[in-house]
Amino acid sequence: xxxxxxxxxxxxxxxxxxxxxxxxxxxxxxxxxxxxxxxxxxxxxxxxxxxxxxxxxxxxxxxxxxxxxxxxxxxxxxxxxxxxxxxxxxxxxxxxxxxxxxxxxxxxxxxxxxxxxxxxxxxxxxxxxxxxxxxx
Amino acid sequence: xxxxxxxxxxxxxxxxxxxxxxxxxxxxxxxxxxxxxxxxxxxxxxxxxxxxxxxxxxxxxxxxxxxxxxxxxxxxxxxxxxxxxxxxxxxxxxxxxxxxxxxxxxxxxxxxxxxxxxxxxxxxxxxxxxxxxxxxxxxxxxxxxxxxxxxxxxxxxxxxxxxxxxxxxxxxxxxxxxxxxxxxxxxxxxxxxxxxxxxxxxxxxxxxxxxxxxxxxxxxxxxxxxxxxxxxxxxxxxxxxxxxxxxxxxxxxxxxxxxxxxxxxxxxxxxxxxxxxxxxxxxxxxxxxxxxxxxxxxxxxxxxxxxxxxxxxxxxxxxxxxxxxxxxxxxxxxxxxxxxxxxxxxxxxxxxxxxxxxxxxxxxxxxxxxxxxxxxxxxxxxxxxxxxxxxxxxxxxxxxxxxxxxxxxxxxxxxxxxxxxxxxxxxxxxxxxxxxxxxxxxxxxxxxxxxxxxxxxxxxxxxxxxxxxxxxxxxxxxxxxxxxxxxxxxxxxxxxxxxxxxxxxxxxxxxxxxxxxxxxxxxxxxxxxxxxxxxxxxxxxxxxxxxxxxxxxxxxxxxxxxxxxxxxxxxxxxxxxxxxx
Numbered sequence: 094x095x096x097x098x099x100x101x102x103x104x105x106x107x108x109x110x111x112x113x114x115x116x117x118x119x120x121x122x123x124x125x126x127x128x129x130x131x132x133x134x135x136x137x138x139x140x141x142x143x144x145x146x147x148x149x150x151x152x153x154x155x156x157x158x159x160x161x162x163x164x165x166x167x168x169x170x171x172x173x174x175x176x177x178x179x180x181x182x183x184x185x186x187x188x189x190x191x192x193x194x195x196x197x198x199x200x201x202x203x204x205x206x207x208x209x210x211x212x213x214x215x216x217x218x219x220x221x222x223x224x225x226x227x228x229x
Numbered sequence: 230x231x232x233x234x235x236x237x238x239x240x241x242x243x244x245x246x247x248x249x250x251x252x253x254x255x256x257x258x259x260x261x262x263x264x265x266x267x268x269x270x271x272x273x274x275x276x277x278x279x280x281x282x283x284x285x286x287x288x289x290x291x292x293x294x295x296x297x298x299x300x301x302x303x304x305x306x307x308x309x310x311x312x313x314x315x316x317x318x319x320x321x322x323x324x325x326x327x328x329x330x331x332x333x334x335x336x337x338x339x340x341x342x343x344x345x346x347x348x349x350x351x352x353x354x355x356x357x358x359x360x361x362x363x364x365x366x367x368x369x370x371x372x373x374x375x376x377x378x379x380x381x382x383x384x385x386x387x388x389x390x391x392x393x394x395x396x397x398x399x400x401x402x403x404x405x406x407x408x409x410x411x412x413x414x415x416x417x418x419x420x421x422x423x424x425x426x427x428x429x430x431x432x433x434x435x436x437x438x439x440x441x442x443x444x445x446x447x448x449x450x451x452x453x454x455x456x457x458x459x460x461x462x463x464x465x466x467x468x469x470x471x472x473x474x475x476x477x478x479x480x481x482x483x484x485x486x487x488x489x490x491x492x493x494x495x496x497x498x499x500x501x502x503x504x505x506x507x508x509x510x511x512x513x514x515x516x517x518x519x520x521x522x523x524x525x526x527x528x529x530x531x532x533x534x535x536x537x538x539x540x541x542x543x544x545x546x547x548x549x550x551x552x553x554x555x556x557x558x559x560x561x562x563x564x565x566x567x568x569x570x571x572x573x574x575x576x577x578x579x580x581x582x583x584x585x586x587x588x589x590x591x592x593x594x595x596x597x598x599x600x601x602x603x604x605x606x607x608x609x610x611x612x613x614x615x616x617x618x619x620x621x622x623x624x625x626x627x628x629x630x631x632x633x634x635x636x637x638x639x640x641x642x643x644x645x646x647x648x649x650x651x652x653x654x655x656x657x658x659x660x661x662x663x664x665x666x667x668x669x670x671x672x673x674x675x676x677x678x679x680x681x682x683x684x685x686x687x688x689x690x691x692x693x694x695x696x697x698x699x700x701x702x703x704x705x706x707x708x709x710x711x712x713x714x715x716x717x718x719x720x721x722x723x724x725x726x727x728x729x730x731x732x733x734x735x736x737x738x739x740x741x742x743x744x745x746x747x748x749x750x751x752x753x754x755x756x757x758x759x760x761x762x763x764x765x766x767x768x769x770x771x772x773x774x775x776x777x778x779x780x781x782x783x784x785x786x787x788x789x790x791x792x793x794x795x796x797x798x799x800x801x802x803x804x805x806x807x808x809x810x
Binding site for chain 1: 369370372373375380381382383384385388389458459460498499500586589590591623624625626699702703706709710716719720729732734735737805806807808809810
């Protein structure tokens, strides 16, 4: 196939230093054939949105285990919308209480992966999402 | 920092001397070898009839586990010089002659959330329930040297730990807790000198004799921040200078204080194997010793105040072997490589925390069982203090009820299991001694590779431990996804519908309250003292003066964590890691 490889930005919003999950997911997505860009630690929502737009990515994966998800994740999707980049798929993973999930989803986080998720499940989710976009 | 390779004699004597040193006579060794051969045949016959139910009998770290260890295989492990007796070099069997009969381990539950007042209440609750030491979790902005009103603190205030911006918060945190009686461990690294100074200032206000009564521990292990936990601010070298400043200051003024807790916990949580945790942690410790010596300190003056902090994961015997190996290795390197003369410098004293990364969000009550196994390994491994995780760790910070169950787990081990009665009850087990030996040998292999890179700071700058850990984390994830390793409730024995459990919820209104409090503290302080003490700190940091007394002056003037950190950022610069995966 000659089409461009899909690009995914993996980002760590806020001050959370737990990067094991982000890095494992980044490596698994790369192995699954995606082009993966990892922001590194301590990124503000502004930095993440700017990187997503600048790198022209198809999806952004946000990893957060610090409890600051309600403040930081909706800010990323708001900034993407503000920059006309609402077509970028945003998904997240980390330690996020069930009760916060509906609010995050209504703020534009498409899917939230909780502890114990296999990387295959994340790859499967992305394949399905991208296939749906390609078909529409 | 390279050190001339001085091979430890204890660990390099090989088979030639075995017969001489063996506790068995030569004929007995032969009989045992014959018995082993009989067993190998019988085992092979049995396997041919009933194949093993799985192929992979490795530890959770992927370490090969011997099917059976027979006495002649460990006949060269010297029962006196290598295993020894508790309280005697090389301390394989423990640092205290009496084990847990004289004193149980300290039950020290890590706690911190919300405001200083919220955490003060949790501390008092835990102490009222029989906890014997305090352990403070600070919120992320404090760990990174930002105040609650900094833009980077957005969404983080009070979430992952307790909010401390100024001495005023620290006064509330320890209100009504006598700092001359309780020992306190503080998980703080880049900003450790600031929080240490605040603690001393509160103790002074309580009228406690700092020289004689104040005791506790700072984590203060910056090397593992670059390797694993990633809460660094400044580059490695000035960070090492802040640490040696604290060694020198505490050695003179707070002699009962443990100035550093060299930590494998976060290395393991980041995905390392048990062996990597052991090797990188001890090699970090050796780097601090070398920097201390290079800073002109006498090794026997600061080494007795070094302490360690390990993880305890599910694989029971691997963990016990790791703890026993840690003591043996530390004693050996301190005596033989660094020439420490005092037995107190040889002793590896450590805190243990059960493995957060082993717990599951699925069927969370099962986590109590996992934590019990891990805590038991830590106790059989001879830990000096212990934190047991709460069952809701993978969901949120613990509720009061779950924090209590975690503490009760330790109390049941201490008072009901009977394991405290005998010192190192597993010592001399062929299997445990063989696993201990493999841990020791594996750690020395890593030391050689790190020495070849020029030392631990250089190895970190080259990304060596970071890559090793990342590869191990990925290998584990693969084994989990291929179901080579089963995790009950996650990739086996799942439940379709799980009822949610109640969790501790920290709201976002807290930040506003804290920012208002910070602003009132700033209004009440003397701006002249603030400017003067911060300026003195900058000048001291740019020169070679010990920064610790200068930081003490800053915090007493109610300078904020952010202001003091910014003063040091101006002088030292900041560190960014290469974003590789």
